[in-house]
Amino acid sequence: MTTTGAYGERFGEFLRLEGAPPTLMTRSLRSTEIAVTETRNDNPVPGLSGSFAAEDAYLVSLKLRDYPDCELWEQGRHIKKADVHAGTTYIYDLKADPRYVIDKPLHSLHFYVPRSALDGLADQSGARRIDALDCGLVGHDDAIVRHIGASLREGLRRPAEANQLFIDHMMLGLTAHVAQAYGGFRHKAEISRGALAPWQLARARDKLESDLGGKLPLQAIAAELGLSVSHFSRAFRASTGLPPYRWLLHHRVRTAKRLMSARGLSLSEVAISSGFANQSHFTRVFSELAGISPGAWRRDALGTAGRQR
Incomplete structure (x- = not known):
């Protein structure tokens, strides 16, 4: 390049x-x-x-x-x-x-x-x-x-x-x-530090969920809402408690949990379907956010489901 x-x-x-x-x-x-x-x-x-x-x-x-x-x-x-x-x-x-x-x-x-x-x-x-x-x-x-x-x-x-x-x-x-x-740069005091409007938050989440791989740049999402990148980042965090990239990681983990709740998919297939680069990447992020490895989580989830039937 x-x-x-x-x-x-x-x-x-x-x-x-x-x-x-x-x-x-x-x-x-x-x-x-x-x-x-x-x-x-x-x-x-x-x-x-x-x-x-x-x-x-x-x-x-x-x-x-x-x-x-x-x-x-x-x-x-x-x-x-x-x-x-x-x-x-x-x-x-x-x-x-x-x-x-x-x-x-x-x-x-x-x-x-x-x-x-x-x-x-x-x-x-x-x-x-x-x-x-x-x-x-x-x-x-x-x-x-x-x-x-x-x-x-x-x-x-x-x-x-x-x-x-x-x-x-x-x-x-x-x-x-x-x-x-x-x-010596300073943000203007009157800049809004509030949250996104409900429609803006819904649209931002839709954009993030449609691109689990995280290839969509912040600029594209902010432009969709008519906001600057810095304003969007601050407002999204005010709305969700997380910056957009971190929210996406949590959403990937939620997606992986849904996929692992059904039998038949390998952990590698779950990783790719949830937007992770590979199984190793999936395991590191899932373990950090869930406090348990994907394999252990799935054994617990499927075991609980089996006992309830």
């Missing part, structure tokens, strides 16, 4: 990696691409990294491995050398052509956030657009970026199991967080 932004295949070229690194992407804000790429190289060839084309966009980089004596370059000039510690977050302005010397093992997550996504967030919220993100903070511990990064790493490892609603939710949260924490 050839990309135009600083993610995916282009990031592999930037760091001289073999093949395209794992990447997840959303288009929930103005159909703008927001992406996360995981890069790792345990045995790099020493040298200066490649260069991205200058663009009005940012990289929010979560370091997953210590990188002592990191040499940073911007606009063709050596800027500084500093120790980079695992768990810290850095923000780079892609207009400044950030590069660094690759001379030791590396492992990071990089969130690609273009200016158009930040503008889209402000426009959807009816708020003032931010001027810029603060890229001057050096190696700070950002618990929210760490949490979002840890959640998305699961999806990067098992992309077939990461439904698009989950990716959209996490990337929207990341964009809103960096806009607030590093750009």
